[in-house]
Amino acid sequence: MDNPIKLGVLEPVKVRDVWGNEALNFTPWLAEKINIVLLSKTLDIDIEVLETEKYVGPYHMDIFGRDNRSGFPVIIENQLEITDHSHLGQIITYAAGLESGIMIWVAPTFTNEHRAAIEWLNRITGDNFNFFAVQVELFRIGDSLPAPRFSIVSGPNEWTEYIQERVRKIGTTPVQALSLDYWTALKKLIEASQSPVLCSKPKPQTQFDILLPASPFRISATIEPNDNRIKVSLWVSGRGDMMPKRNAAFGLLQEKFSPELTKIYGKELIWDIRPTRSWDEVNISASYDPKNTDTWEQQHTWLKTQLEKMVGFFNANLKDLVIE
Numbered sequence: 001m002d003n004p005i006k007l008g009v010l011e012p013v014k015v016r017d018v019w020g021n022e023a024l025n026f027t028p029w030l031a032e033k034i035n036i037v038l039l040s041k042t043l044d045i046d047i048e049v050l051e052t053e054k055y056v057g058p059y060h061m062d063i064f065g066r067d068n069r070s071g072f073p074v075i076i077e078n079q080l081e082i083t084d085h086s087h088l089g090q091i092i093t094y095a096a097g098l099e100s101g102i103m104i105w106v107a108p109t110f111t112n113e114h115r116a117a118i119e120w121l122n123r124i125t126g127d128n129f130n131f132f133a134v135q136v137e138l139f140r141i142g143d144s145l146p147a148p149r150f151s152i153v154s155g156p157n158e159w160t161e162y163i164q165e166r167v168r169k170i171g172t173t174p175v176q177a178l179s180l181d182y183w184t185a186l187k188k189l190i191e192a193s194q195s196p197v198l199c200s201k202p203k204p205q206t207q208f209d210i211l212l213p214a215s216p217f218r219i220s221a222t223i224e225p226n227d228n229r230i231k232v233s234l235w236v237s238g239r240g241d242m243m244p245k246r247n248a249a250f251g252l253l254q255e256k257f258s259p260e261l262t263k264i265y266g267k268e269l270i271w272d273i274r275p276t277r278s279w280d281e282v283n284i285s286a287s288y289d290p291k292n293t294d295t296w297e298q299q300h301t302w303l304k305t306q307l308e309k310m311v312g313f314f315n316a317n318l319k320d321l322v323i324e
Contacts, residue, residue, distance in 0.1 A: 007061075008141035014081050015108045015138055018146055021085050022078050027052055027062045030078065030106070035148070036065075039076075042150040043132060045102065047074050059090050072102045072130070073280050079107035091131070092121070094278040100128035110153050116152040130156045158282035175225055182223060182290055183208045186300045190307075196315075197307045210307060214250040217318050218312050221303050223290040232306040234314070235281030250280040257317060264309050285307055 019026040029035055031049045040047045046068040054061040063076035069162030075094045077087050083105070091103050105118065110133050118133045125131075133153040138146040151170055183202035190197050198211040210219040216236050223230050234253070262268050265284055273280045284306055288299045 008144075010139050010141055010150070013140055013146045015139035016135060018138055019080055022062070022080050023053060026078050026080060030076070031063055038148065039104075039106075039134070039150050040136065042152065043102075043104070043155070044071055044076075047076075059093065059194040061094060067102055070102075071100055072100050072128075074102045074104065076104045076106060079105075081107070082109040083107045083111055088114055088117055091270075095121075095125075095129060095131075098129075102130050102132070104132045104134055106134045106150075108136055110135065115154045122156045123155075132156075174207065178225065178291060179206050179223065180204040182296070183221075185296055186221070186303060187302045190304055193304070195304060195308055197304070197311050210311060212311075212314060213319055215314075215318060215321070216245060217314065219307065219314060221307060225290045228287060229285050230290060230303060231283045231285035232310055233281040233283040233304060234310055235279050235283075237279040246280065251317075253282065257313075260317065261313065264313055265306075 015026075019029065022261050030039065031052050036047050036049055047065050048068050049063055049065045051064045052062065053065045062078045063074075063077055065074040065076070066072065067074050075089050075091070075098075077094075079087055087105065087107075091105055095101060095103050103121075105114075115133055118131045121129075121131045132155045135148045135151050135153050137151070139149065140146045180202055186208065187199040187202055190199055200209045200211055203209065206225070208221045210221075212219060216238075217236050218237070219233070220230050220235070221230070236246050236249045236253070250273070258269075258271070261282065267284070269282050269284050271282050286299075286302055288295060288302070290299065
């Protein structure tokens with residue numbers, strides 16, 4: 001019995017057969033709304049074209065625009081042949097003139113060296129610069145019109161997560177935006193070191209919680225931008241009907257484990273009992289300005305060390321503790 005299902009064969013089409021010239025044919029085509037949307041979806045951004053063939057000194061950008069989701073400027077450099085050093089140099093030159101940006105290099109074929117160069121640029125630049133190598137291809141089935149396809153050859157790691165965080169920050173207060181960046185950087189440091197500290201998802205708030213098994217106790221890091229202070233706390237919350245359990249847990253912590261905590265940290269911690277608030281805590285703090293990004297590495301290293309000590313203490317003494 002013959003199979004009644006018949007399918008066409010997807011055949012590649014040379015890009016030069018459709019777009020004879022980069023500046024005269026490909027750039028105007030890509031700048032059209034329907035086509036720039038196709039590229040935008042590939043990168044998970046929303047590109048708005050502002051100018052084409054924009055002159056920058058002796059060079060001209062193929063497409064200059066912005067990403068309406070993150071607010072970043074967007075520069076697109078096109079090629080219809082295998083990538084070359086000239087276009088790579090132009091991309092770096094354009095990036096040097098910006099404080100932030102999304103740099104997109106579009107070509108049908110990328111050499112291994114140029115793919116590695118894009119990976120290197122993403123490693124050495126901060127979150128405000130993001131470089132993409134994007135392959136453009138054309139296909140047809142039978143006598144159909146050629147259909148374009150974009151695919152990412154190389155791009156920044158965790159791009160989707162980063163752009164979602166960037167979008168979420170828009171409309172937040174300066175302290176919320178600072179907090180989200182601060183905790184994101186701390187989490188990256190902790191996870192890169194294979195620390196036993198398990199971080200929660202960073203949020204735009206001044207407190208950053210550590211993931212623990214079910215327990216009356218909680219561990220968190222806190223920044224206080226107005227007081228130039230950062231701290232690590234072990235705390236227990238509860239009000240109303242939960243107040244007796246809270247008092248029992250915190251009382252046991254202070255009575256039984258205060259000497260142990262002093263030994264671990266080499267100094268007496270601050271025991272902060274707050275009968276009019278919803279929690280009590282014991283904490284250790286340091287004088288740092290969370291707004292000073294130049295000292296974030298020192299701050300995050302300090303927080304990581306204190307959190308590791310507190311998590312180690314919790315695992316050894318409180319993990320299986322039941323408060324009646």
